[in-house]
Amino acid sequence: MILLLLFIGLVLLVAIDVPIAIALGAATVVAVLLTSGVNALPNIALVLFTGATKFSLIAIPLFILAGAIMNATGISQRLIAFASALVGFVRGGLSMVTTAASMFFAEISGSAVADVASLGSILIPQMKAKGYPAxxxxxxxxxxxxxxxxxxxxxxxxxxxxxxxSSVVELFVAGIIPGIIGGVLMMGTSYVIAVRHDFPAEAAFQLRRVTETFKEAVWAL
Structure with a gap:
């Protein structure tokens, strides 16, 4: 019952353009009050306070802040340049650059939404200009x-x-190899599609360019 009330309240609030954060909080409070009464209010405050005291959660706003700083200071461009130097010489290289840059950016922001917002506005127009379908x-x-x-x-x-x-550190360690494998498989898929549709390659591979772009992007990495 409480889940149904929570869902209905959230949908109604979002439908009238209430900000998501406020809609989530208001819908939760209303659903709890309707099912448990006023006596549940102290429990809501206690749960909020207990959740906010968990040390691991401090990392979330810090990672989001790091992504915002990267986007504002142009570090994203350096990561893209480094990724381009590494894989841009392959057929369909710009699509592989996008995947590699996403992997690098993921190491800093930890957010898929921040990844798309920071890299998509830069790489999608570049890919369209090079003849890639939108x-x-x-x-x-x-x-x-x-x-x-x-x-x-x-x-x-x-x-x-x-x-x-669960241990957050162990979860992080467990995600390294699957993340790399996923990125490599995406690059392989991009290469197959690029060969079929004759997508262009970027500049030829140059070790000097890789070294120079790495030096510029090393602080972000």
Whole structure:
């Protein structure tokens, strides 16, 4: 019953353009009051306070802040340049650059949404200008951004660890290899599609360019 009331309240509040954060809080309070009465109010405050005192949750706003700083200071451009130097020489290299840059960005922000917002506005127009179809460019950007859920430091992993009592560090370690494998498989898929549709490669591979772009992006990495 409480879940149904929570869902209905959330949908109604969102439908009238109430901000998501306020809608979630208001719908929860109303649902609890309707099912448990006024006596449940102290419990709501206690749960909120207990949740806020968990040390692991401090990492979430800090990772979000790091992503915002990267986007504002142009560090995203440095990561893209480094990814381009690494894999841009392959057929369909710009799509692989998108995947590689998403993996690098995921190591810092931990958020798929921040990944798309920071890299999509830069790489999707570049891919369209190079002759990539817009749906393909959007698909590569959005799908590669989901690697941020696996590659540490992942915000969903932090939340899962806190809620389940699991070790956040162990979750991070467990996500490294699957995240890398997922990124490599996405690059392989992009290469197959690029060969079929004759997508262009970027500049030829140059070790000097890799070294220079790495030096510029090393602080972000």
């Amino acid at each position: 749906p393909f460019a959007a698909a590569v950007t959005s799908s590669s951004a989901t690697l941020a859920v696996i590659i540490p430091p992942s915000i969903p992993m932090i939340l899962y660890g806190v809620m389940s009592g």
